[in-house]
Amino acid sequence: MEFTAIANEAQEVGGVAGWAVQLMERLGGIGAGVAIAAENLFPPIPSEIILPLAGFAAARGDITLVEAISWTTAGSVVGAVLLYLVGVLFGRDRLYRVAERVPLFSPDDLAKSEDWFHRHGSKAVLFGRMIPVVRSLVSVPAGLQRMPVLRFVALTALGSAMWNSLLVLAGYHLGGQWEAVSGWASRYQVVVFTAVGVAIAVWLFRRVRARST
Template sequence: MNPALPQEPTDGFAGWTADLMDALGGPGAGLAIALENLFPPLPSEVILPLTGFAASQGVLSLVSALFWTTLGSVVGALALYWIGRVFGRERMHAIWAKLPLVKDSDLERTEKWFAEHGTKAVFLGRMVPIFRSLISVPAGVERMPLPTFLTLTALGSLIWNSVLVMAGYWLGDQWDVVETYVGVLSKVVLVLVVIALVAYVTVRLRGRGHARHRRTP
């Protein structure tokens, strides 16, 4: 029987994750990460360092920690990929056409960009908080070849997972320090996205205002 996590957290999501690893070992960590990919509010910055701490305490091996968390990342990303693929380009265009402040040409430019840079977007997106889950959906919508998607997702996930798992492994019972720093990074990313959206809407509204002004006799 594997040893249990000493001084493990007993409350909240961290406690649930620790219980899962105590019960299932590596597959438990993989399951937690798969769920984190499907539901981005679940924090990988808790799961992965805690998995590293568990490895340092002998609950599972370091190789097992990296293998199962990466497998969980791929499984979760694959589910989102298929959601995008089943949803499809035509439905996306139909919904896009009903949205305010957007044009068909915007979506077409996005599709063109993804066709040219999609491999980099999927690979690097796996290492960016928030986007690491969402990037799988447009990959499915654009029907990125499945072997390419799986390879890029596995490599990007392995890098991200390795950094956080190893941080937890080396920090030991101070593993939760990782959550603080990655949490700050996640907030920075979210703020940048909000700023970009506000700027986009502002430009669109001004553009429409100028167009109406030109049409007014």
């Protein structure tokens, strides 16, 4: 089968979907994996579009459902490992030097963050794969703290498989209405970003008040 129907749908949502369709058209399931790997490295590329499209492709028989889930999960792991390596190469010493120059931040704050990640890092990596933007960023502190690679890969693969399967299966069952998935995911993103924004605002308020007293 051809990807014509998918391409027609993708034209309505802009360039990212069109680009993902071209990759899947040329490379099949591998193309979906490449697109998701890029999404990990460049969070503005929305997995909430790519994954349902892969599900739609599976529903049409252009790729199998197993290929859609397997390749997108592999792409997630590849992207996450690259960011993990960024953390390893950047290093803790350099991070602490940067922390000393950041206004309203201190090495003590960083030490507390490291302690938190040391205690909860496995859960952060696993469940962080299901949270927009966090699924990319969480790989960096894992690299900074040198989380064992096999544990990191296993947790990333498991969390990614759960998230990817959810959106791929939604696109598979919705068929031509796959865009509804991105609508639901967008509302989820708004909730997450609002919660993060409120948390940052509260932290800044408390830090400025502590400095002024």
